[in-house]
Amino acid sequence: xxxxxxxxxxxxxxxxxxxxxxxxxxxxxxxxxxxxxxxxxxxxxxxxxxxxxxxxxxxxxxxxxxxxxxxxxxxxxxxxxxxxxxxxxxxxxxxxxxxxxxxxxxxxxxxxxxxxxxxxxxxxxxxxxxxxxxxxxxxxxxxxxxxxxxxxxxxxxxxxxxxxxxxxxxxxxxxxxxxxxxxxxxxxxxxxxxxxxxxxxxxxxxxxxxxxxxxxxxxxxxxxxxxxxxxxxxxxxxxxxxxxxxxxxxxxxxxxxxxxxxxxxxxxxxxxxxxxxxxxxxxxxxxxxxxxxxxxxxxxxxxxxxxxxxxxxxxxxxxxxxxxxxxxxxxxxxxxxxxxxxxxxxxxxxxxxxxxxxxxxxxxxxxxxxxxxxxxxxxxxxxxxxxxxxxxxxxxxxx
Numbered sequence: 001x002x003x004x005x006x007x008x009x010x011x012x013x014x015x016x017x018x019x020x021x022x023x024x025x026x027x028x029x030x031x032x033x034x035x036x037x038x039x040x041x042x043x044x045x046x047x048x049x050x051x052x053x054x055x056x057x058x059x060x061x062x063x064x065x066x067x068x069x070x071x072x073x074x075x076x077x078x079x080x081x082x083x084x085x086x087x088x089x090x091x092x093x094x095x096x097x098x099x100x101x102x103x104x105x106x107x108x109x110x111x112x113x114x115x116x117x118x119x120x121x122x123x124x125x126x127x128x129x130x131x132x133x134x135x136x137x138x139x140x141x142x143x144x145x146x147x148x149x150x151x152x153x154x155x156x157x158x159x160x161x162x163x164x165x166x167x168x169x170x171x172x173x174x175x176x177x178x179x180x181x182x183x184x185x186x187x188x189x190x191x192x193x194x195x196x197x198x199x200x201x202x203x204x205x206x207x208x209x210x211x212x213x214x215x216x217x218x219x220x221x222x223x224x225x226x227x228x229x230x231x232x233x234x235x236x237x238x239x240x241x242x243x244x245x246x247x248x249x250x251x252x253x254x255x256x257x258x259x260x261x262x263x264x265x266x267x268x269x270x271x272x273x274x275x276x277x278x279x280x281x282x283x284x285x286x287x288x289x290x291x292x293x294x295x296x297x298x299x300x301x302x303x304x305x306x307x308x309x310x311x312x313x314x315x316x317x318x319x320x321x322x323x324x325x326x327x328x329x330x331x332x333x334x335x336x337x338x339x340x341x342x343x344x345x346x347x348x349x350x351x352x353x354x355x356x357x358x359x360x361x362x363x364x365x366x367x368x369x370x371x372x373x374x375x376x377x378x379x380x381x382x383x384x385x386x387x388x389x390x391x392x393x394x395x396x397x398x399x
Contacts, residue, residue, distance in 0.1 A: 001398055002034045004092055004114075005056075006100040006107050008065075008081050010039035012053055013195065016254070016279045018311045020190060021101060022056075027387035028394065029055045036092060038085045038110075040065060040077075048088070059088055067225060067256040071139055078104040086110040090117070097161075097397065098122035105130040105149065108156035121161040123397065129173045129307055136304045137227060153177070161397055164390065168330050169307025185393060189309045190386045191318035191377035196286045198320030198374055205287045209277050215247040216360045218324070219292035221285055222312040224256030229300035231258075232326065234265050235349035236356075237274050248356050249273045250296075253280060253288050289319045293366060294341075294359070296324040297331065301346040305329075317377040322359075322369035324352065340373035 005025055011017035025035045035056045040063035041049070049060045061084045065077040089098070089110040098120055100111040111122040131149035134140045140149065157163060157177055163184045165171035171186045206213060224230055233250050240248055250273060252262070259276070266274045277288065289295065295316035299305040306329030313331055316323045323341030325331045335341030344352045359366055 001096045001394075002094055003028060003036070003394070004089060004095045004098045004120075005035055005037045006085060006089065006098065006110055007037060008040050008063075008078075008085075008104065008107055010037050010058065013282050016281055016285070018189075019192075019282065020311075022053075023190065023192075023383045023387050024099075024390050025056045026054060027391045031391055031395070033394075036095075038088055040081050040085075042066070047084075061085060061088065067223060068259070069257070074104075078106045082106040082109045086113050089114055095120050097394070099125065099394075101125035101127060103128045103130050105153060105156070108152070112156065112159060115159055121397070122159075123162045123164065123394065124156055124160040125164045125166075126170050126174060127166050127309070129170055129304060132173065132304050133227070136302050137300070139226075162393065164393065166309035167307050170309070173307060187386055187390050187393070188381065189311050189314045190383040191314040191381040192282075193318045193374075193377050193382045195282055196289060196315045196318035198370065199290060201291050202287060205291050209275070209288070211251065211275060211291065212249060215249050216294070216356060217249055217251055217292040218294045218296050218356065219251045219253065219289055219321075220296050220298070220312075221253035221289060221315075222310065224252065224254050224259045224262065226257060227300055227302075227305055228256070228258070229298045229305075229326070229346060230262055231265070232298050232346060232349055232352070233296065234262055234269075234271075234274065236352045237266070237271050238269050239349060239353045240273055240356075241269065241271055243353070245357065246273065248360060249275065251275045251277060251288065251292060253277050253285055255279045286315075286319065289316065289321060292321060293363075294324055294356075295319070295321040298325075298346070299327040301327075314377065314381050317373045317381060320370040320374035320377075322366050322373060324355070326352075334376075338372050338376050340369050340376055 007021045010021050011019050012022050013019050028035050037058045041060035042064045044060050044062050047062050051058050063081045098111045098114055100107045100122055114120045140146055157179050163174055165186050166188055171184050174184050175181055237250055297310055297313050306327045323335055326344050326346040332343045
């Protein structure tokens with residue numbers, strides 16, 4: 001089967017960012033399918049560049065985008081990619097199936113066009129419930145734009161041959177839109193047990209990044225956007241400073257729209273317990289996660305965000321790190337059910353501080369949680385299991 005894979009933010013393991021599409025494409029190729037990926041890249045010199053990566057043909061389109069852009073510039077980027085990817089998609093010959101993976105929702109446009117004009121079926125993957133997320137976050141306020149976006153979402157769902165949701169909450173959200181249950185399956189984000197591995201701490205890494213040795217290190221790695229609610233962590237860091245507790249520190253790895261604002265807060269409060277280490281490829285990020293004692297996955301206190309399926313959550317499981325979550329969704333259920341982390345109230349940073357002080361002297365509990373986390377990654381969430389499930393879903397559509 002010839003599959004056209006539309007993903008605006010396609011990343012390989014050598015780049016920072018989520019690599020889910022890469023692993024899925026690899027699995028599809030191993031089953032004899034031909035995979036062509038259309039993605040955006042702002043580093044290429046020409047308007048369009050083609051490369052072969054491990055058997056997958058990737059067509060990069062030059063579309064400027066980064067996490068620090070404001071709403072208007074992001075929208076321009078989304079529409080730019082939407083139009084140029086549609087033109088390229090239409091020029092592909094003998095395509096049997098399209099996979100379109102959000103966000104943004106505009107990725108559904110080329111898929112709809114190909115279905116309409118060329119009668120090519122598409123599978124739609126929902127990584128976030130758009131436009132509900134930006135609406136609840138107050139990013140989309142205009143009632144006409146809301147109406148257009150909601151109707152567009154409805155049309156994408158209705159015309160898809162199948163829909164893959166990344167969490168039970170997203171799955172339910174899609175079904176609530178009037179989509180029949182049989183058409184929607186749930187395949188969450190993936191742990192990469194061969195990439196994030198619990199092992200002895202590499203002291204050279206601590207030295208390289210000037211990280212203190214004998215302290216409790218809490219890492220947040222990945223996007224630093226509005227939705228991530230990262231002020232909560234800085235609030236906790238300030239409380240620790242006021243309590244004169246110096247052996248608990250927070251480490252940020254990644255970049256995003258709120259990064260400079262967070263750095264400013266750290267500077268204003270003269271905090272010595274927060275480290276910003278920038279954005280790194282996966283192998284380096286994995287080293288930094290391995291040097292930490294706990295991982296923290298925070299979100300802004302907005303109900304729709306409880307449906308998220310964050311990469312860093314599954315990579316933390318894989319790394320054998322206890323996970324702190326502050327959203328009431330299924331990630332809370334997972335850490336509590338499998339005893340591989342804790343939930344803290346998103347409106348109360350004091351609670352986070354109290355729990356960290358508690359764990360600081362109870363390293364054995366952390367160790368046990370870490371072992372449980374790794375076991376869960378291996379048995380349930382590893383990419384080898386979930387890519388197989390995804391590819392099985394694709395194969396079942398073809399027969």
